[in-house]
Amino acid sequence: MRYLPLTDADRKAMLAKIGVADVHALFADVPRDKRLTRLVDLPRAKGELEVERELGRLAARNVPAGSVPFFVGAGAYKHHVPATVDHLIQRSEFLTSYTPYQPEIAQGTLQYLFEFQTQVAMLTGMEVANASMYDGSTAASEAVLMAHRITRRHKAVLSGNLHPHYRETIETVARLAGHEVVAPLPHGTAEDLTGLIDSTVSCVVVQNPDFFGQVRDLTPLAEAAHAAGALLIAVFTEVVSLGLVEPPGAMGADIVVGEGQSIGNALSFGGPYVGLFATRTKFVRQMPGRLCGETVDKEGRRGFVLTLSTREQHIRREKATSNICTNSGLCVLAFTIHMSLLGEAGLRRLARINHANAVKLADLLAKVPGVTVLNDTFFNEFTIRVPGKGAEVIEKLAAKGVLGGVPASRLSPDNPDLADLVIVASTEVNTDEDRAAYAKALREVL
Amino acid sequence: MATERFTKDHEWIRVEDGVGTVGITDHAQSQLGDIVFVEVPELGRNAAQGEAVAVVESVKAASDVYSPVAGEVIAANADLTGNAALVNEDAEGQAWFFKIRIANPAELDKLMDRAAYEAFVKESS
Numbered sequence: 001m002r003y004l005p006l007t008d009a010d011r012k013a014m015l016a017k018i019g020v021a022d023v024h025a026l027f028a029d030v031p032r033d034k035r036l037t038r039l040v041d042l043p044r045a046k047g048e049l050e051v052e053r054e055l056g057r058l059a060a061r062n063v064p065a066g067s068v069p070f071f072v073g074a075g076a077y078k079h080h081v082p083a084t085v086d087h088l089i090q091r092s093e094f095l096t097s098y099t100p101y102q103p104e105i106a107q108g109t110l111q112y113l114f115e116f117q118t119q120v121a122m123l124t125g126m127e128v129a130n131a132s133m134y135d136g137s138t139a140a141s142e143a144v145l146m147a148h149r150i151t152r153r154h155k156a157v158l159s160g161n162l163h164p165h166y167r168e169t170i171e172t173v174a175r176l177a178g179h180e181v182v183a184p185l186p187h188g189t190a191e192d193l194t195g196l197i198d199s200t201v202s203c204v205v206v207q208n209p210d211f212f213g214q215v216r217d218l219t220p221l222a223e224a225a226h227a228a229g230a231l232l233i234a235v236f237t238e239v240v241s242l243g244l245v246e247p248p249g250a251m252g253a254d255i256v257v258g259e260g261q262s263i264g265n266a267l268s269f270g271g272p273y274v275g276l277f278a279t280r281t282k283f284v285r286q287m288p289g290r291l292c293g294e295t296v297d298k299e300g301r302r303g304f305v306l307t308l309s310t311r312e313q314h315i316r317r318e319k320a321t322s323n324i325c326t327n328s329g330l331c332v333l334a335f336t337i338h339m340s341l342l343g344e345a346g347l348r349r350l351a352r353i354n355h356a357n358a359v360k361l362a363d364l365l366a367k368v369p370g371v372t373v374l375n376d377t378f379f380n381e382f383t384i385r386v387p388g389k390g391a392e393v394i395e396k397l398a399a400k401g402v403l404g405g406v407p408a409s410r411l412s413p414d415n416p417d418l419a420d421l422v423i424v425a426s427t428e429v430n431t432d433e434d435r436a437a438y439a440k441a442l443r444e445v446l
Numbered sequence: 447m448a449t450e451r452f453t454k455d456h457e458w459i460r461v462e463d464g465v466g467t468v469g470i471t472d473h474a475q476s477q478l479g480d481i482v483f484v485e486v487p488e489l490g491r492n493a494a495q496g497e498a499v500a501v502v503e504s505v506k507a508a509s510d511v512y513s514p515v516a517g518e519v520i521a522a523n524a525d526l527t528g529n530a531a532l533v534n535e536d537a538e539g540q541a542w543f544f545k546i547r548i549a550n551p552a553e554l555d556k557l558m559d560r561a562a563y564e565a566f567v568k569e570s571s
Contacts, residue, residue: 285483285503311503311508319510
């Protein structure tokens with residue numbers, strides 16, 4: 001039996017119907033040099049054991065985060081995820097369920113989404129949070145679109161110290177939508193965006209702690225934005241920071257978005273992650289995604305409903321508030337379980353340990369000759385200046401078995417000013433031995 | 447006396463001195479169910495005939511409201527922003543959506559009068 005049911009004649013008929021000469025024409029939007037012109041050179045057949053051995057050999061070329069002193073952050077963080085989390089999310093009711101299109105039948109799903117929203121609203125200091133987005137960067141680009149809808153303006157001002165991936169995501173959507181983006185390059189130093197804010201600006205997007213780890217009071221920026229009729233969008237990449245840092249909602253943010261990976265979710269090669277999205281109640285109709293609510297049934301029993309989804313794509317089609325409104329259900333569940341296990345006091349304690357570990361590391365690295373710590377404030381991540389190229393230092397450290405951080409040039413390659421900067425994170429997983437090994441290796445390679 | 451016209455998309459327009467007041471019909475509100483949110487157009491916006499300029503959202507669906515004629519939006523009903531349920535109570539009266547300065551009065555001729563609209567509703571139900 002044929003596994004692929006289409007014949008060449010079927011394909012020809014379909015292509016003729018839509019007026020396309022050959023199937024390659026359908027991929028015209030993919031740059032030519034990014035397309036494969038022929039199949040990858042792989043053996044036609046191998047036994048299971050041989051394949052396992054070969055893949056094992058390939059996997060061994062990676063350095064797993066848990067196997068070495070690990071200080072890599074810059075948007076994704078290694079934290080300890082309790083075994084309970086993985087065990088619970090693997091229950092089949094959760095693991096295999098799809099996004100609830102007939103939602104009220106899945107009360108358990110709605111309940112954890114409701115609890116997740118409550119946690120996100122409390123963490124961010126906002127009034128309402130949605131049931132999640134893909135990840136931090138898409139949540140940020142959705143926040144910009146939402147600000148455009150609210151203000152009916154189409155120009156966003158981005159902080160230069162916003163994570164470059166977030167900036168690129170916002171710029172990609174803006175380019176396709178014909179919206180304007182004003183953004184200084186990442187620079188690592190204090191910035192004053194107020195000069196860029198005028199009555200044509202819909203929103204100011206600022207990250208806290210920023211890409212370089214610096215923590216700031218967003219209040220003056222919120223006030224400047226509001227004075228011009230614009231909104232303040234606060235972004236975070238490290239959600240654990242909200243256990244210690246003033247919540248963005250208390251500093252005047254109108255929309256708060258960020259990455260939730262740190263709680264409950266492993267690094268997993270960069271995804272899937274979970275985008276958090278919160279705002280003020282008065283903007284809720286312009287918020288993308290869905291919102292679960294608590295209610296009572298006709299007998300007065302507690303129950304959960306999808307309170308808001310009338311603007312989603314399955315109802316509104318091309319006029320939907322957002323077309324990236326799929327939530328990250330399983331990652332949300334992991335987040336919610338982990339956060340429930342921590343509780344408010346546990347989260348604060350975890351955040352304090354993170355900060356204390358980072359302070360210890362910064363003190364050690366500052367003593368290494370030639371190294372300067374740039375930050376005057378930070379949470380669990382900071383930036384150092386090294387002699388020479390940061391990327392080369394990181395490679396040399398890796399050869400000594402220490403993953404010492406992210407060279408800023410890796411995420412912002414066109415910016416020579418950042419070539420000697422390395423962004424370093426230290427979470428609760430790092431021990432005194434890890435930190436000592438880092439400082440020793442750094443001394444040796446410089 | 448004001449001229450009253452209706453569209454196939456269930457908007458009404460009442461015209462006085464070159465200005466049309468626009469809302470959705472009582473039939474439309476009864477079909478939508480409990481209305482929870484209304485988004486009105488911004489002032490000064492120029493709309494083409496049939497262009498989506500407002501949104502009405504019920505517990506069941508969110509629908510566009512189309513401008514029955516071309517023109518400039520000169521007023522929007524602020525009462526609806528805080529009290530969308532007014533549309534259920536008085537769709538063809540107090541719950542008007544916006545007022546528009548009509549660019550081309552001849553466009554009104556393409557719309558239905560009340561008798562024709564009622565027949566249209568009966569026919570399509």
